Amino acid sequence: MKRMKYLLLCVPAFFACNKELDVDKKGSYTTANYWRNESDAVDGITGIYNILLEEDFTGFGEFVYDNCSDDQYRAGDHPELADLEAFTYDASNAAVKAPWKWKYEMLNRSNSALLYIPAITNISADVKNRCLGEAHFFRAFAYWRLALIYGDVPMIMEEDIKNGTYNKAKSTIDEVHAQIEADLKAAAILLPESYDASQAGRVSKGAAWGLLAKLYLYENDFANTILYGDSVITNANYALQSTYAANFTPATSNNSEMLLNVQTLDGWGYSDFITYHAPRAWGGWDFFEPVQGLLDEFEDGDPRKDVCIMKPGDVINIGTGTATYTASLSSTGYHYNKFCAWISTGGLNYSFKYPLMRTSDIYLCVAEAKIRQTGAGAGDAEINALRSRVGLTPVSNAGMTALMHERRVELCGENERHQDLMRWDKAGIIDITTIYNKPKLTSSGAVIQAARTFTRPKNYYFPLPQSEIDKSNGVLVQNSNY
Template identity: 65%
Template sequence: MQSMRNILFIGMTASLALGACKSVLDVNPQGNYSTGNYWRNQSDAVDGVTGIYNVLLEEDYTGFNEFVFDNCSDDQVRGGDHDYDAAIEDFSYDPSTYSVRVGWRWKYETINRANNVLIYVPKITNIDAAIKNRCLGEAHFFRAFSYWRLLLIYGEAPIITEDDVLKANYNKPKVTADELRAQIESDLNAAADLLPESYGDADKGRVSKGTAYGLLCKLYMEWNKLDQAIVAGNKVITNSNYALATNYGDNFKVATGNNSEMLLAVQTVDGAGYSDFITYHAPRNWNGWSFFYPTKGLVDEFEAGDPRKDICIMKPGDKVNIGTGIATYEASASWSGYHYAKFCSWKPSGGLDYSLKTPLMRSADIYLLVAEAKIRLHGAGAGDAEINAVRSRASKALKPVVNGTMANLMHERRVELCGENERHQDLIRWDKAGLINIADIYAKPKLAYDGTEISRGGKGRKFSKPKNYYFPIPQQEIDRSKGTLKQNPNF
């Protein structure tokens, strides 16, 4: 069986040719394959599915741009030289803002590739039954994942399925958020039925039943279906195949990134098939581009003695192994005086190590969502077991939570998942549930390490409800649809 590492190279050269759409979903084909001559055997099926994974490497998708949306939060401030990222941070974006529009294409390209798998793989006879099921499960999952990201960012979007592809029916109106949720739910249930629970070393990094159930838990939390979130989440946190890594830091190391806890990560390979995620996070003077800076509010959230602070955050005076030696981090490296250490790794020979995986979903996230659902349904203390599982993994010295409240849960999610593109969506979910007032939080300035307002992106912002729960549909997609797509309210 081909390893994930090997088939990444195949996918880079062949997978872009698998689409057949004549619509706003198009990507210019490359290579010599088409849907008419490609789907012949098991190797084609496996490589075709790998083409779906490869979309995650795109800079305008999970390689960078999806993480720009968490600049809205109070945890980080934008860096770099993209003026249009400022519009995301201060809620002044419009339907033409670059960061709003570029990811749309890659979400639908993923959907396109997944639809092709779902259409053509069932027709292949020269294939092992287990591999066929796995390929179909992977396609269902990634179609769901793409619609999930569309849901979180835009609220409403068109649904394109196999039937639409066969009928060349691509110019469709958007559906409601609930219709989008129902499609995601359906795909995730199909994925969970088809995918294996775990993989051997050669296939580490592929999505599993636990990945599908984890995203289903996240969907139900966003949908406010708390009972169902607990059911889906328990299928992850009670299964040893998805156990928390022994050490928190194992999730952010090249050698141990694909551990049992990592439900979904971008499978980067140094030298080929890599993402610039790490480049965007590392300091400029150490080979990076410095686009994401943690705030003092996030850093101060860590309790004394919590080892996650040093794993996650570079602070003034820290000694950092940059491969060729030990360097001292200085506050001048960042507008806030901090960087995310958890997303940085250097090779002994020098330069960034692009084999560091980009975490997109971990079991710890699901533990804490189950805890949240239990607290919201049954009151203080109901989520203690799940919160303490995450805390004790971080350090046995951390005091266990007793009769934990939503405040305890919010704290734990903030420090455990910092920088992993969860904070803004957490705050939106809690605001919609009446647990916080997100407008009050965002009205406060973002502070640098010394307590001063960060010079760029630090001013308090006005969050307008319900307008800023979602972003506008990209104007270029509305134009291409000749009016079939309608703009979101308030834009």
Template identity: 65%
Template sequence: MTTRIHNKFLIIAAGLLLSMSSCDSILDVTPKGTYTTATYWRSQSDAVNGITGIYNVLLEEDFTGHAEFTFDDPSDDQYRAGDHSEDVAIENLTYDAANAQVRFGWRWKYEMINRANSALMYIPKIEGMDETIKNRCLGEARFLRAFAYWRLLLVYGEAPVVTEEDVAQSNYVKPKVSADSLRGIIQSDLLAAADLLPAKNEGADRGRASKGSAWGLLCKLYMYWDKLDQALIYGEKVLNSGDYNLAPTYVANFTPETSNNDEMLFAVQTSDTWGYSDFTTYYTPREWNGWNFHQPLQSLVDEFEPGDVRKAVSIMSPGDKINIGSGIATYSADMSETGYHFHKFSYWKPNGGLNYSLKTPLLRTADIALLVAEAKIRTQGAGAGDKEINMVRKRTGLNDVSGAGMAAVIHERRCELSGENERHQDLMRWDKAGLIDITTYYNKPKYGKGGNVLVPARTFIRPKHYYFPLPQSEIDRSNGVLIQNENYK
């Protein structure tokens, strides 16, 4: 890893954190001035604020915002739209190591890792800390570090690992490790986090990682690792705990006032009075204060069954009446190239203007329920996952399924998680497992309204396109230490 991570100065304490006069979120912290690691980690409040600084990396546009969600643009769910030339190559599967989108998120993933490393190095040395708070802080650091490595794994497959020992020795120029090594690092952090974290967070601590967050990410890790039995163990821990139930309605997950509910295992925490969420801006029509990116395709719209309440929550369709705060407006097909916009991430203030209080979902219980269903079907046969599939379908207004196989899981995940950066990764995961032929999804054009071709048929090359290349700028800076992924040399 060749981007120099400046551990000497704690960015979290250098006034870059978001702040406000009232304290109603885990992200609130008062800037403390400039500190070094030698002078910062002295008290319990330092530890809590330091952990908050790790969460704040999630607010970066180039991490969980537009840049990361662009990696779903190759899928058959959405069209990139917008005016970013680098996104064209991502969607067309013609990108290379110099693509800006490939580079953008690298820095922030390692920034999160660096901040977590600092916390893990210094919090154990703080005297007089409440043991419960100390454990929670250490668990959060382990979980957030695992999450950053998880995203590196999904995007690049192979990447450098920087540990506390590397930080202590100022050893930041590291070669990459294999995907299996990355999986092992993530597994170790998540298992430790699950032991340290509380079962549930309430009140002002809503939004912090919990045992459910760690168990849920372990379930996903094992699904991608093809360790289905382990995925079942940790997925069922989430489902059987009683602490991480589905929200009573689907729309509750995408309404600012209720989006921090039990189902939200991990989400980006923002409030309209602080913490700008570019995610909302990018997905919203330009006429209504947005930037018009990532538009759903007709094929996704057609996937929803008649009566599925998720369709209206997820998709703006022609003729829909939308409350944009300043009044009720009518959505029309000429507002996008596809004739549709995602609706689930757009919300407006009563006096107009986008409301940034929605908690952007990164991991939900519904996702885990469908992974458990998939693991059961793949290990026990059709029908074994009916309970979990019907758990998700129950709140949609749809009838139960019986004897469901993989086709039902694929359908349900597409509808439940539309626009949440899962579809492209799901398709690649299923292709690797031999469950689908991904080329049949990508070797056809993407059509806009009126049947015009927005994106020509793409050529998905195995195994090259299972991962993106390492950023060329990082390779250049490494002086031969960091080696490009095999398929992009």
């Protein structure tokens, strides 16, 4: 059996320790003999959450795909990201390869939990159900990200763990979606609706319902999008925060609106996410810079613009004092303010729990499903719930143009824009080639990224990493057109 090295998660309350530790063992543990009692089950699930901290996964690697959108520029110093943004990448691109490993590691750990936890007897029913629900959710999440990025992918399940069958051919995206659906429905049954503060950050029924709503929207199943989305937006446990900014303030970034976020704690839990977003002069690494087109999308008087974007002339609290933001701090003249924070003694504040799925996203999924199913005006209530929060004039008889605007400004930088545009292009609502055939501009109007050519259907998905194709000895077949 495969030996396990658990990565202990560094988050408040239900986890503690440093990012990756080789633990002194009191014996020799294998996948099969590790799962003995409640403590083992909880620690095993902790190892799944910990993957979210990985730099090549949601700490950085998953977010580079949104550089393909029209909202942001890659910046930084990783040459492979230039090809990704320009749609000139191939199967050897490092950015295409890096997150693959961690998605399958999440699957491996989830499968092990689902295989062995049911046989544990020294465990309370509530904890057992919760652990199994968490494992079902994260298996679904890993497959969700795999399907979005690559399309058809190999599916590894419990039987494969038992039999050691890891070199498998691709399953179709419909088969992968069916497994995501089954896992999320199982998770929704097993998980609690909410937790007390000591368990903040665990996934709930709302996370499962929310991801189901997104899955069904991508399948054009509008009735089920509305059904599961309403389960989230009508439940007080997942209520919108009274202010937009509360979601991006470290002290309040664990809140009811956060259906799924990454638990970090300054001095213990560590993710590079905030480092990649902050200006280099102020302690960051200076990637993911907004472009002028995103700034132009905000309406006059929309307070989300100031929350989201650092602009020339803005006075920013950098912990030890304030500093005035200048265009020279960025290649584009802007940074994402919503993903930056500092501590009073100096340095970035790693206690910010950054979002992977918020209730506001689900409001807009429901609004889109209603508009596409019934017509303009059907999603007004959901759109206006977000607009009223920030004091904007309500929309009336809103169609897809208004919906697309609201998603762009509400969720900017949250790794949704490129996938949104491809979903709408597949539905014939927009022409993505026209959007991507416009250059990205800086605050001064200079071209920072030349016009790009998006090729249908090739660029709807990225290629499978060539190294995985090579290792499979012909079992894995590359995506078409690569």
